[in-house]
Amino acid sequence: MRRTVHPIETESYRIMRSRADFDRFAPLTRAVVERVVHTTADPSWTGEVVADEDALRQGRDALLSGAPLITDVRMVASGITAREVTIGLDFPGVAELAASEGLTRSAAGMRLAAREHPRGAVWAVGNAPTALTELLRLAETGELEPALIIGVPVGFVGAVDSKAALRRSGLPAVSTLTERGGAAIAAAAVNALLYWAEPGGNR
């Protein structure tokens, strides 16, 4: 994807690279980590993001070939302007399914979205640990085969455990190590994959 990079963004990347070392990362991993740090203006995120280069490539290929991109909440989708996004919470019947099955609405949204897109989608969870846990359950039962799960829910309750479970699952994944995460992080990871240009990184 070609895009025009604003001079402010170019200057931001220059300053960022003077503050933290990104050379240790493989190309797509670097693109994701850099965009997260650019988005947060916080170099401490360089030690926080866990990603597998092959998984990222698979996710990027899926995104570029038009695979569905599904987020848990609207705020993640709002940060992605370069392509269409499906929001789990927007599926009809979310509230009813949540009530009848004792799920959070975010988890119910993921279940409904997975019924419609069981294979090859890219999933980006930026808010609810319960949404990520539901994706892992669906993958475990064979109802879901994702191209990539960007699992960066945030919070003091359940977020760390859900992201550790994602890493243990062996699914193609991006995650963060601590309680930190969020919609901006999820959107940054997606955008990094969308914007990346061979071979010189995402500039």
Next chain:
Amino acid sequence: MRRTVHPIETESYRIMRSRADFDRFAPLTRAVVERVVHTTADPSWTGEVVADEDALRQGRDALLSGAPLITDVRMVASGITAREVTIGLDFPGVAELAASEGLTRSAAGMRLAAREHPRGAVWAVGNAPTALTELLRLAETGELEPALIIGVPVGFVGAVDSKAALRRSGLPAVSTLTERGGAAIAAAAVNALLYWAEPGGNR
């Protein structure tokens, strides 16, 4: 505003309060700082937020009496579900004004929004330093009299300076001290004001 607090949020606040001390803050300031930490799951934000209690009260009163709430970008608006939000970038003519005046589109959006809402609005800038700088210019020339400016743009370029200028301006304000900020922070500050309940804080 009465709202139902999910058990996960209650547990999150309990954990958060065991990790950082919020007792030093005045009530509305505390509500803002707590919601920022809850949103980010990062207690280091307790030392980052600068707010004036009287300014927050004025902003809250404005929000509750139906004053316009204007954000720079859609991602801030997406984090606010409890009331209507106007987005600067959505004003017709933003691209043309930006091109003709040499402004960023975010700054052009603020200028157009200020023409429509010159007095008594609450402004929340979560992305672009240039949007905040434009608000300060408009206030300086007397074209803008805000009830509250939540100025938390993020980034390595201009964000720190624009927030320092906001604090120097004497305008009713919330800001952050470092390069950190963002849409989630802006939305959290607005939500803290909307959700706060006298007299026991925002629970």
